[in-house]
Amino acid sequence: MSDYNFAYLDEQTKRMIRRAILKGLAVPGYQVTFASREMPMPYGWGTGGVQVSAATLTPEDTFKVIDQGSDDTTNAVSIRKFFEKTARVAVTEETEKASVIQTRHRIPEAALTEDQILVYQVPIPEPLRFLEPRETETRKMHALQEYGLMHVKLYEDISQHGAIATSYAYPVKVSDRYVMDPSPIPKFDNPKLEMAAIQLFGAGREQRIYAVPPWTPVVSLDFEDYPFEATKADHACDLCDAEDSYLDEVILDDAGNRMFVCSDTDYCRARREAGHVGRLGEEAA
Amino acid sequence: MSVSLNRAYGGGFADPAVDSARAFRAAMNVMAKPGEIRDLDSAQPPAPLSAAAGTLLLTLCDPETGVYLAGACDTPELRGWLAFHTGAPVVAAAEADFAVGTWAELMPLDPYRIGTSEYPDRSATLIVEMDALEQAGATLRGPGIKDSATLSLPDAAALAGNAMLYPLGLDFFFTCGGKVAALPRSTAISEG
């Protein structure tokens, strides 16, 4: 890869992305348009996150990539490899050791610190898109802070199902101004959006970058009589016995027996190493 | 080669890709955490520009961004340096993406672009050269600040007025020698 620039992107592209990130941080939750480049991986596979990471990484960084909470899923492996080659950064699977974490669909269980940066891959950055497909319309709605449509949708859920039927990519309001799509994280992760680390969101195909600075108020939309609820499977991790982590359900056999394991594989590993044992786990060696 | 040409060609990044990556991280951190002060000194621009302001210009400007050189910053040497290292066009305050100068030189704030309600990001960023930069003075609250922070601001009242325009408004970097801090429009300011 030596024919390519540091972190793959050319300097002018990185500057353009960096300017967008700064404006994003200055207006939390507002989606800044940027001239997303065609990356050597497909749109929809993290090109936005990759461009944000490329504009953010320095050679001193330690980089971690997760997809579905796991470092070992194929797309996470592929993106980690890409930056190992092009930005010569150290990589890690340990959340605490990472200075930049790129993620798809999860926020790590361990609380992040103010020295860390979390980069989200975002497929559809516009929280109003499924209610109004037109960019020209949704842009006006954000400008006028006209979010009634979103409340109507959530309310219709309640009247039909008795509950808000959105379980991931659950919309939030940032710093009491912009309604934002937190990317397709499970709503279990929403309360973590108020954190010490800088959060950057990149949507390559949709050409948007947005950001949430540390400690910014992030409120999941709800109603007084139907308050937001962060939910997960009502089990403990069968490997590490954690009761506070988001769980994946795994089908074990033809009879349909299930087990539940931490989606955050590093969190699970650390707990097992610390001696925690779940229902189907075994003592750490 | 004449002295002025040396000044124009010198003082850039030794390793542009890596130096600008590090510089951006400092700039991003201070913009994300109003009140925080970081080192930023990898460029050596001609006088009167500080190392921090020069580093910001090299990191963020290129032919796609208009730069307003306010007051004493508008020198042939600095124009030459900016043109050689960034290719950024020098423009009037009203067209500027970035403006640099002392607070007095940059005044008044009215001409700068504050964005539009549909595109609040299309606003200017001002790089304010300071005599001193310290975590004292006005009290800051808002995104990026856990409880409150303090920062020596040039004119807290004017900056509080800018914050009133939110989500429109200007964003600021404050530079002093090799140090940088920032104040986005999202920060609420009260006199300390």
Next chain:
Amino acid sequence: MYVAVKGGERAIENAHAWLAEERRGDTSVAELAVAQIREQLSLAVNRVMAEGSLYDPDLAALAIKQARGDLIEAIFLIRAYRTTLPRFGATNPVETGKMACDRRISATFKDAPGGQVLGPTFDYTHRLLDFKLTAEGEVPEAPTAEPRHEPTPHITEFLQGEDIIQREPESEATPGDLTRQPMSYPSGRDIRLQSLTRGDEGFVLGLAYSTQRGYARNHAFVGELRIGTVAVEMEIPELGFAIEIGEVELTECETVNQFAGSKTEPPQFTRGYGLVFGQTERKAISMALVDRALRWRELGEDDLGAAAQDEEFVLSHSDNIQATGFLEHIKLPHYVDFQSELELVRKLRREAGVEEVREAAE
């Protein structure tokens, strides 16, 4: 004991090795040379250049070879390469009036200066499989004639002379570039044309066809279709004048459409425009029809709610690299989101009084 799935890295490496082997196919069959693809699959090469937005037949041929003949994958390879190239400058607009035409037909006039030149077209071939091609067969040399030396004027110029077709506004402005600026709506015709010329052939064809079938119908005559090479010239500041830096093959289509006139304009003809790299006439005609349909606002026509009139719809969905990436990404793991949906649906069913068939995990 359950062990979490590991080995993503190994799996990827193995998949890539297998892919390389499949690409090569049976090694007892001679390997395809890039030059063979360039020369003998030239229409595929042209499509890859057009939708890849990069005029380089050798690289397009290489991409087709690497992509195992999947043209969208080949276009993707070219696009990803193209973004890394430095920009040295912009050429002058090409002058298609000076095109050395291999093909030039008009559906609006029986004959015109420059004549009707069929060129190398499939049009009147009977679509019968030519089994001779299964064996290697030499082709007889095609007859030749003295090439025309004087320029071939555009058909629409004759209509322009009569002032019966709408005049296009002239502009010295630099056209936008959607690969360098984010899209915003409404866009200009420059961006629309750029989007259409690199848009997916099938998508643009389908939209164009829909206008013919009545979704924002605006009957189009092919005023002219021409295919040939044009010189590419670039101003060199150090020289102070333009020099020819090469030539490219282009397909240009101008349609002549009806227009009833408006309050300010008398009845006259209007046009749609298509210009595409290489010999790509299906694409160029389609582009011209969609361009014309998108011009409804500027011409004061009604918005009929047709897909081909909807700029945001057309431009947001014409790019096959964006489309295929997003479409195919749904095969990536989504089990975190699925799990949250699973929990939600189970909860809603419980609350609706549906008895659980079995307790999971027990």
